[in-house]
Amino acid sequence: MGRVAYRPRMRSRCLVRAGAVCGLIILALAGVAAAQSQADVARQLRVEWESVDEPCCPPRLVGHVYNASTYRIGSVRLRVETLDDQKQVVSETLAWIYVNVSARDRAAFSIRRPPRGSTFRLSVESFVLIAREAPTETP
Numbered sequence: 472m473g474r475v476a477y478r479p480r481m482r483s484r485c486l487v488r489a490g491a492v493c494g495l496i497i498l499a500l501a502g503v504a505a506a507q508s509q510a511d512v513a514r515q516l517r518v519e520w521e522s523v524d525e526p527c528c529p530p531r532l533v534g535h536v537y538n539a540s541t542y543r544i545g546s547v548r549l550r551v552e553t554l555d556d557q558k559q560v561v562s563e564t565l566a567w568i569y570v571n572v573s574a575r576d577r578a579a580f581s582i583r584r585p586p587r588g589s590t591f592r593l594s595v596e597s598f599v600l601i602a603r604e605a606p607t608e609t610p
Contacts, residue, residue: 507540512600513595516540517536518537518594519537520532520533520535520593532582534593535579535580536568536570537572538574538578539575541574543600544571545601547567547569547572547580548565549582549596550563551564551566553588560592566582574604
């Protein structure tokens with residue numbers, strides 16, 4: 472008479488709840504491990520460029536933005552600094568380059584060269600994270 476009747480419904484509810492909690496914990500940990508912040512991605516970007524003078528066109532700075540991160544980026548804005556002989560910044564400007572740079576890839580750009588100066592420093596000022604890409608999705 473002292474026995475409690477077996478309750479299968481109660482046990483199945485507990486198992487479902489435990490499974491749901493475990494699933495949420497696993498998803499949260501996987502997301503934290505895989506996520507890169509904007510600052511992490513920024514450290515994995517670099518710019519290579521050269522000054523180009525052609526008779527047909529105004530003077531330009533032409534090069535590539537390299538993206539070593541696992542994210543596709545876009546709407547890249549470059550900081551263009553004009554330097555004096557002591558490598559001090561005498562002027563700066565921002566230039567938008569409307570490119571999408573796939574993860575672990577590069578994209579070309581061409582911008583108008585500032586009117587004064589012969590020495591420049593280019594860096595990525597800002598960008599938009601578009602999507603995380605798996606290794607098989609990039610060329």
